[in-house]
Amino acid sequence: xxxxxxxxxxxxxxxxxxxxxxxxxxxxxxxxxxxxxxxxxxxxxxxxxxxxxxxxxxxxxxxxxxxxxxxxxxxxxxxxxxxxxxxxxxxxxxxxxxxxxxxxxxxxxxxxxxxxxxxxxxxxxxxxxxxxxxxxxxxxxxxxxxxxxxxxxxxxxxxxxxxxxxxxxxxxxxxxxxxxxxxxxxxxxxxxxxxxxxxxxxxxxxxxxxxxxxxxxxxxxxxxxxxxxxxxxxxxxxxxxxxxxxxxxxxxxxxxxxxxxxxxxxxxxxxxxxxxxxxxxxxxxxxxxxxxxxxxxxxxxxxxxxxxxxxxxxxxxxxxxxxxxxxxxxxxxx
Numbered sequence: 001x002x003x004x005x006x007x008x009x010x011x012x013x014x015x016x017x018x019x020x021x022x023x024x025x026x027x028x029x030x031x032x033x034x035x036x037x038x039x040x041x042x043x044x045x046x047x048x049x050x051x052x053x054x055x056x057x058x059x060x061x062x063x064x065x066x067x068x069x070x071x072x073x074x075x076x077x078x079x080x081x082x083x084x085x086x087x088x089x090x091x092x093x094x095x096x097x098x099x100x101x102x103x104x105x106x107x108x109x110x111x112x113x114x115x116x117x118x119x120x121x122x123x124x125x126x127x128x129x130x131x132x133x134x135x136x137x138x139x140x141x142x143x144x145x146x147x148x149x150x151x152x153x154x155x156x157x158x159x160x161x162x163x164x165x166x167x168x169x170x171x172x173x174x175x176x177x178x179x180x181x182x183x184x185x186x187x188x189x190x191x192x193x194x195x196x197x198x199x200x201x202x203x204x205x206x207x208x209x210x211x212x213x214x215x216x217x218x219x220x221x222x223x224x225x226x227x228x229x230x231x232x233x234x235x236x237x238x239x240x241x242x243x244x245x246x247x248x249x250x251x252x253x254x255x256x257x258x259x260x261x262x263x264x265x266x267x268x269x270x271x272x273x274x275x276x277x278x279x280x281x282x283x284x285x286x287x288x289x290x291x292x293x294x295x296x297x298x299x300x301x302x303x304x305x306x307x308x309x310x311x312x313x314x315x316x317x318x319x320x321x322x323x324x325x326x327x328x329x330x331x332x333x334x
Contacts, residue, residue: 025294028055029062029075031197032098032162032216033279037075039308040301052297058197060159060185066090066282073294074282077161078185079261091283091291091332092259093325095298097249097315100166100275101220101227101240104212105205106132108145111226112239115140118231118274122174124212125153126181127190132210147210154204154213157194159185165277166214169265214275217245218313230274233266238273242310248272249315256328276315283333291333299326 027037034056041052057065059076066074067088075095085092102121104114116124120136123129129136133146156163164185170177181187195201195213202219205211212228217240220227227240238244251267254260264276281298283291302325306316317325 024051024053025073025290025297026053026055026071027062027073027075027281027294028057028065028071029282030059030077030161030279031056031199032059032077032100032277033075033096033314034198035218035222035312036096036305036309036314039312040297040305043304043308044297044300048300050293050297056197056199058156058158059161059164063282066284069284072287072290075279076282077277077279078164079263079278079280080259080282081261082258085259089285091285091328092261092280093328094254094260094262094278094317094321095281095301096309096317097245097252097264097276097278098313099217099240099245099248099273099315100162100169100214100277101217102212102230103202103205103215103220103225103227105208105225106147106149106210108147109226112229113144114226114228115237116228116230118169118173121228121230122170122177124151125155125170125189125192126174126177127153128176130191149210152208152211153189153192154201154208154211155189155192155194156186156196156201158196160197161185161277161279162198162214162216163187165263165265166275168263169275172266216313221313232270232272232274233268234270236270238271240273242313242315244271244273245276245315248274248276250318252278252321254321254324256324256331260325260328285332288333295329295333 037054062074063076065071133148167183171183195204198215198219201213202215205213229237229239232238247269248267266274302322309316
């Protein structure tokens with residue numbers, strides 16, 4: 001508890017105390033990795049006295065702020081393609097891998113007991129399935145006492161890389177979703193209430209009975225929420241566990257040439273959790289000196305931050321990927 005309070009104090013007081021730090025870096029963007037970036041920043045400050053101030057404002061906000069050079073680095077759960085990176089004069093590399101879970105708040109239904117096929121998830125978020133005892137849900141959950149209650153959908157209200165990865169999953173899982181809504185950091189939701197950031201969606205699920213929403217696994221773990229069992233790309237039921245996240249992450253393919261562009265949802269394998277995503281760091285090409293300071297922080301995190309990542313529910317990058325990223329840094333930041 002004391003460490004959590006200290007973390008909160010460090011982040012909230014960063015703008016006040018930054019003028020006293022021996023070195024300072026500002027970043028903003030994705031809420032998906034925010035708990036981990038706070039932890040890394042806390043330990044980095046403790047060991048080096050250098051301050052990293054990270055604002056959890058959503059991937060859309062992070063992309064806008066780094067494009068305008070308001071912050072030193074941006075963070076996005078949606079990888080930018082070559083055209084976008086070239087237009088904004090940005091470099092890009094992954095920092096960690098996480099997973100998106102379908103969390104719910106239904107009294108009497110425990111974590112990892114509710115089965116929702118990927119198409120059923122899409123139909124819930126599309127407003128086609130509106131009751132918890134809908135036949136399509138009951139068909140996969142014989143023995144569960146599903147209530148005759150309206151489903152309250154909770155989604156993001158801000159531009160979000162979490163939304164991008166989740167709607168990519170829905171688009172691949174449902175023709176109806178693909179035709180009517182598609183994939184994006186923001187979509188025209190048919191139903192539901194909006195929350196800002198993973199924090200806001202998590203809070204709304206916790207306080208709203210019979211709700212369902214999508215959040216990064218770290219937020220589910222920290223808040224003791226329940227998550228649905230989903231299906232792999234091959235049609236096998238799979239729980240939201242570290243082993244199944246790793247099973248999906250191992251299929252990630254990265255190349256330096258396309259700045260690590262990738263989408264990791266619905267990977268092959270009978271145990272691969274279907275909504276796994278990498279989160280990315282964006283750097284301005286024209287600021288090599290500041291970029292070197294930022295890379296010192298991420299080098300520290302790559303060497304010392306894996307245990308923090310695993311404790312918070314993330315998957316650290318494989319060593320070979322970290323080495324590839326270091327080669328990318330050496331080639332692009334001089």
